Amino acid sequence: MSQTTSERRPTPTRRNTGPVGKAADWADERYTGSGLTRRALNKVFPDNWSFMMGEIALYSFVILLLTGVYLSFFYDPSMTEVRYNGSYELLRGVEMSRAYDSTLDISFDVRGGLLMRQIHHWAALLFVAAMTVHMLRVFFTGAFRKPRELTWLLGVTLLTLGIVEGFAGYSLPDDLLSGTGLRIAHAIMLSIPVVGTWVAYAIFGAEFPGTDIIPRLYIAHVLLIPGLILAIITVHVGLVVKQKHTQFPGPGRQENNVVGERMYPSYGAKGGGFFFLVFGVMAALGGLVQINPIWLYGPYNPAHVSAGSQPDWYIGFLDGSTRLFPAWEIRLWDYTISPLVWPCVVLPGIMFTLLALYPFIEARLTKDRALHNLLQRPRDVPVRTSLGAMALTFYTVLLISGGNDIIAAKFDISLNAMTWAGRIGLIALPPIAYVLTYTICLGLQRHDRQILEHGVETGIIKRLPSGEFIEVHQPLGPVDDHGHSALEYAGAAVPKRMNRLTHPGRKAKGFLWKVQDPDEVQDRSGTEAALEAGLETNERRELAGRPKDPEL
């Protein structure tokens, strides 16, 4: 390398002033981050409400980390038996594990501890829920297609880890409900053919319950699994940044661009604000809506159980499958295959494997090897949408069956009838859902095409000289002699009502405040993105005012 000063880069001119500018100069002279920062600030984010599900999942994970660290200051993962001597008088003198004792302390003897515990629990429920809904969005819009298969796989891994993490977390208080859950988990481990007892002994360290399980679950819950989740989230989100977001088709939106707002200032303000909204909702739930009142359940006692014992919602589908599966125990000479293994090990194994492999299965069946950055509307891919509806129906029947005793009690239905309804529904409803969804998809497709051809219904009935009544349609584009437009469907939403014509995708305001006075603000027409149908601005203006008489 050259040693002479003249061949080095010249010192940049310091043009920045003020504290921020000086700080920027300081940083850039050491880390040359200007270009990177500009790229980050300039990154364009497409805007659609359904893209916020992943954000909610991310934000609830952050909330979980914050509240979780707080709880770890007070929680003691020990199964040592102690006698309770805290503030909650109704349990004074009762023998319990130190884990349960310290959880009671968090609830009664730590100022604000109960709020943190409840926010943590609510955020955990939301975390898995948001991941699930996010996954459905990605599935139904085809966002998992090439080049994003790995992102999908990581997402399925995150969902699985989230469920395991949640289970480990709600087992920690060692109360009657969670202990019962652990006992069932133990039975599920025992049910694995050949190695089941070895697995159960390896994890519990002894015959149930032993004294190892709570400390082990704790370290898995606070270190191992969150570490994995954090690492995978980093890669998952990193891939989204690298490959840029997908977007719905629309005016100007193509495979090779992203249309939206830049990170700075608009999107950053919205995204950052949204974090606080999510946190605010969690705080409200944590403060106002009681969750998991462990002091009412009492410490774990293997001889007791309360009626209506329910796991957290994301385990519900497994509880449902366990309830529905028939009592089929298989005897092989001197060995036994427990009936538990099918609904609790094999079924979720199949479900999550299919979920993980779906992008590859679809690519193989459709022979689609192209890159896709534009999303699909669910109606335009009826087979996938119907398969999704079928899977969702299957899952929903399992989830409902997980609470069938509660439903039976509340609605005064026979419990056995609920079980049989679940068993039959699990097999009969998914195909029905498939056929129905398929039909609806085709109907929606036809309606889109019809509107592109004939125009939007105006609700205006016109009487022709012949005495015939017709409804006036507002065409979306130039029409031929028969009043038909030749607009091609482009995969984007088609306006179906008159008030969607001027401002596609936007509702008229006026619920809390009056519609803005046109004099106060700039004229909107002409600057709005062109109509979905892709019309020229002046043509659109002409159409936007009031319906033209169709040329008859």
Next chain:
Amino acid sequence: MSDVDGRHLHAGTPVPDVDLETYRTLSLEDQAHEASKIDGVTITHRRDRFPVPGTKAEKRAERVVALCFVAAFVGALAFTVCYVVLPWRYDISSDSYAWFTPVLGLTMAISLFGFGLGAILWAKLLITEEESVQERHGGYSEQEDRETTAAIVSDGWDMTGIARRPLLQRVLGLSVLALGALAIVPLGGLIKKPKGELFRTGWAEGTRLMTGDRRLVRPGDIEAGGIETVFPATEEGLSMQVRADSVVLLIRLRPGQTVTPRPDQEDYGWQDYVAFSKICTHAGCPASLYEQQTGRLLCPCHQSQFDLLQDAKPVFGPAARPLPKLAITVDDEGYFVARRDFNEAIGPSFWERP
């Protein structure tokens, strides 16, 4: 390709070149336009939401945003005050503490929600409206990059000479496998050999039946149709392990009810008393909802139902095996005792269970 002192702001991008001197003369907005182009971003639409300053609408928007931040401020302040001032310790004789958590949650929510809403409304109502289009480069690298990288990889591979050294290939493969074992083998510390505890419980010949509150049980203690949860009587406290596998449901039948016993278990009951393991044979929950009219026992976890009058045979739900029966009798002093341990493993099924 930064070219600090050179002619152009950016090279190789398909936008008109502007040299740095001209760039400096541009308005801030135009500078931003040019600066975005470097990152492949075109600001296609940009509209000041309030081109006429100071209109009513603008002031209204500003007030709404301000109100949100005021709420955030007030909420946080209220949270802090309540945290310090409100009574919070549980008190069985008054409800004063009951406000603490809801008020904290509410004030925290108001603060966080107000802050978030303020930021979002600022973006939606005040920040200049924009629509930008960013280029997305093709799904693969430049041909040049692909080929040069491939060359570097292949050349490096050749330099190692591994392709023509089969011996090294084999020993390397072998040692990598062995290193993998190094990562897994220490987990052997977790493995414990099941020692047959699954087939044993705390019951033995002559062990008395004791309730959860440490009372021994005599025949007269339970009314007809009643049940009692019992454990093996011990001097010291019961361990969790014993509670988990030895818990038994002692049932006194109603007059007229009879249990048809399993073969070889005719003498397991004592007069109108029978005793079954309380641990469900399905998933190990205590099956504890007893309906004395029908003699049915329901497990609340997965709704397995056992008919005690048919010797605890499963009659509905996912359980496949009857509840194991404990042989009981009454000792010389008139207390219930077990005659021996269960003659089978209690609880859920597992592979080694015959």
